[in-house]
Amino acid sequence: MILETEIEIIVNNQQIKYYKNLGYDAKYRKLLKIKTEHLVKGSHYKIFVSCDCCDVKKVIEFRQLKKDLSYYCSACSAKNKKKERIYHGRKNTNFKKN
């Protein structure tokens, strides 16, 4: 999850409209304080997060967050991937039997 609720960014040309639509007083190349969750998708801004599984704290780029703004550290996401693989394996076995 995101630990910083607000972040200061420098607005570039493509983002002015996006932030104005969100109700911010965005001006080209000016500092703008926004809610962290309002960063544009794929943003390289670094933010403080904690792993939604084990609570470890990290600084990552916003674009590394999942769609629902959750974050899993590399150890936990590796574990989750393993689980998924096992699950799919079972599913496939059942499918063959049927």
Ligand SMILES: [Zn+2]
């Ligand atoms: Zn973790």
